[in-house]
Amino acid sequence: MVGSYLAAAMLCWLGWERFDRREVIAWMMALSLCTLLRAAMFLAYRRTPVNLRTPATWERRYWATLVLSAGVWGIGAVAVMPAGDLMGQALIMLFAVGMSVSAVSCYSSYRNMTLVSIALVLLPSTVWLLLQPSGLQQGIAVAVLVFAFFVASATRSLAQALETAWRLKHEMELAHRLAMVASCTDELTTLNNRRAFFDQARAQHALCRGQRRLVAVLMLDIDHFKQINDTFGHAAGDQVLQRIGAVIKAALREDDIAGRLGGEEFAVLLPDTPQAAACDIAERLRAAIAQLNVSAEHRVTASIGVACASANDTELDTLLSGADKAMYRAKATGRDRVAVVEPVRAAV
Template identity: 40%
Template sequence: MSKISVDLALTNQVRRDQVELLYRQSPTAILGSLFAGSVLGYLHWLWWPEVSRTLIVSWLVAGVSCTMLRFATLAAFRRACATGDFDPALWVRVYAGTLAISASVWGCGAVAVVSSTDLLSQVVTVMFAVGLAGSAIPTYTAHRQITWLGMGLALSPMSLWLLFQPQPLQKVVGLACLIFLVTASLGARRLSAALVDAFRLTHELERANRLAEAAAMTDVLTGLSNRRAFLDHAEQMLRYAVRHHRPMCAVMMDIDWFKRVNDTYGHRVGDDVLTQVAEVLRTRVRGSDICGRIGGEEFAMLLPDASVQDACRLADEVRSHVEQLNFAVPDGRSFRITASFGVSVLRPWMGEDIGILLHSADEALYQAKAGGRNRVDVALPASP
C-alpha cells in the first residue's frame, strides 16, 4: 500500500472517530440544554410577569421539538453505524443542521423572553447563554466547526442584543460575552486539533502493531507463515479436530537437491526457487488449510477435514506443478526441480500432539527421499 493510500485511510478513520465521538457525547448536551432552557423559562414565568406567558410556552415547545429532532437523528446515526458503513461527511452535515436549529431556538429564544427593563433578568439570561456556549466546548470538541457553530448560535444573539442596549453596563456585558466567545473558540480549536492528532496517532500505532505482528508471523522471502505462526495455528486446528472428532492430515514437503541448486546457481536463484514453490503451494491449498515454510527448503501443510486420499491427491498435484517449473539462469541455461512429500493422518486415540503428527509426516518424507525422491509417501496409522 502506497503512502498516499495509507494517509487517506488514516484520514478516513480519524473522520469516522470524530463523527462517532460527536454523536456519542451529544445526549447529555441535548438534555442539558433542555433542562437549562426549562429552568430559565420557569424563572421568567415566576419573577417577571411582564414577559409574555405565551412566548415562554412557545419557546419551550420549540425547544422540546428540537430535542426530539436531535434524538431522532442520534437514533438514525446508530442504525447507520450498525450497518458498519456510513459517510462521515454526510452525518456531520446532518448534525450541523440539527444543531443550528436547536442552538438558534435556545439562543434567539433567550433574547425573546428576557425582560428588557430588569437587569437581573438580563444577568440570569446571560449566565444561561454563557453556560450553553461553554458546554459546547467539551461536547463538540471532536469537530471544531461544530463547536464554533454551537457556541456562536447560543451566545451571540444575547451578546449582540446587549451591545445595542442604552445602558453602558449592558454594552460592557455584551462585549465581554463576545470576547469570551472569541477566546473560547480559539481554545476549542486547539483542543480539537489535539484530539484529532490523538486519533491519528492511535490509528498509526495500531497499524504499526499489526504490521509488526504480521512480520513476526510471516516468512519474509515466501510470504507464507513462518515456523512459529504455522505451529501456533496448527495447535489450534488440532485441538478443534480432536474435540469435534474431525479428520486431519499433515503434509511435509522438501525440495530435492536444493543445496545443489544453491551451490551451482547461487543463493539468488535458490531464493527464486523457494518463492515460486511457495506460490504453487499458495494456489493449490484450500482456504481452510494452513501452509508454512518451517525450514530452509522444507514446507508443511495441515489439512483439516481431509482424508489420507485427499492429502495424497493434493500432495501429488503440488509435486506435479513443482516438477513443471522451469528456472532460467543468467548464462542462458535453465533447470527444473522436484520435491518429495510425506503424509500422516491424525490418530486421536493415541493422544497425538502436533509435534507427533508432523514428526510422522517427516518420517514419511524421508521414506519418499530414500525411495527415489519426487514422490509422495504415507505414514501408515497404527491400529487403535
C-alpha cells in the same frame, strides 16, 4: 446530545416563572425531536459493521444533526428571552456560555464543529442583547463576544495538539501491527514463520478437536535444494523459495495454515479435510511446483508427505511426525511424489 437537552431542561425549570411558558414548551418539544433524531443516528451508527463506519458515510449526517440541535438551542434561547427581566436574560446567557464550554470539550479535536456550535448557540442571544437600549445588556453581549473570541483562538491550538496526538497514536498502532506481522512472517516467502505456524496450527487443531473434525497435515521439502544453491547461487535458491511460497498461498483455502519451518521445508495444516482431499491438494501442489524451473535444464520438484486423522484422537505433533516420515519415504522412493501415512498412529 444528553448534555444539551439537560441544560435546556434545567434552564426552563429555573426560569419557569420568568419565561413565556408556551415558548418554553415549544422549545423543549423541538429539542426533544432533535435529541431523538440524534439518538437514532447514533444507534444506526452502532449497528453498522465497523468496516462501514467511514467519515464519508457518517460525517455529513453527524454535521446535519449537530447544526440542527445547536440551531434549535440558540433560537429557542432567544425565543424564551424575557424582554423586561434582566435576571432572566443573564440566566439564559449563563447557560449559553456553559453550552459553548461543553462544545469545546466535546468537539475540541474538530475545530469547525466547535466554532459552528458556539456560533449557533451564542450568537442569536448575543445579537439580541446588542440591539437592546440598555448599556448593561449591551455590556453582557460584548463580554460574551470577547469570551467567544478567546475560545475560538484557543480551539486552534487545542485542535492541532489533539490531531497531532491522535496521528502519533495511530502511527504507533500501525507500526505495532506491522511489527507483529513481521515477527510472524517468513520474510522470504511471506508465509508464516516456524513459531507462527505452530501457534496457529495448535489453535486450529484444538478447534477441530472440540468439533470432532478431521485434520490433515502436509510436510513438503524441495528436492536437491542444496544442489540448486551450489549450482545457481543462493539468489536463485531464494527465488525458488519465493515462488514455492506463492504456489502454496495460491492453493490455500480460508482456514488452511501454511508456514516455512526452515530451509527448504514447509508445512500445511488442512482442517476438516479427509485423506482423499488432502492427497488431492498435495498432488496439485506437487504438480504446480514441478512446473517451476531454475533453468531450461533444471526443473524444481518437491516431495510431500501426508498424514490425516481425527483431531479428537491424534495430537498435532503426532500428525506432523507422521507427515514428516511420509515425506522422507517419498524422497527415498524417487522424489517428486506424494506419500501417505496410514494410519498415523502406526507411523509413530
